[in-house]
Amino acid sequence: MNIRWQFASSQLRCVDGKKTEMTGSIQIGDRVKIHLDSKFGMDGGWFEGIVVRIDPYSEHRSFYWVELNAEAQVQLGIRQISVFNIKNIQKI
Secondary structure (H helix, E strand, C coil), X not given: CCCCEEEECCXXXXXXXXXXXXXCCCCCCCEEEEEECHHHHHHCEEXXXXXXXXXXXXXXXXXXXXXXXXXXXXXHCCCEEEECCHHHEEEC
């Protein structure tokens, strides 16, 4: 059986009509953790913050702007960052 998956507004769902578990959608004001990869060097990993803006990219994808918490801001040297890949953002 070939199952196709579709990503939509931080939700993962099966598009062949079968019911699957869906994650909650991410909204402005939600506390989240984001994953930054190795391009951030030794500072890669998971960081916490709050969603402050959502910019739609397409019908099914958006940029999530996250204001990092104070500890992450000091560690990374940035205040806000946008996250496009929903695998790299989780509601907490």
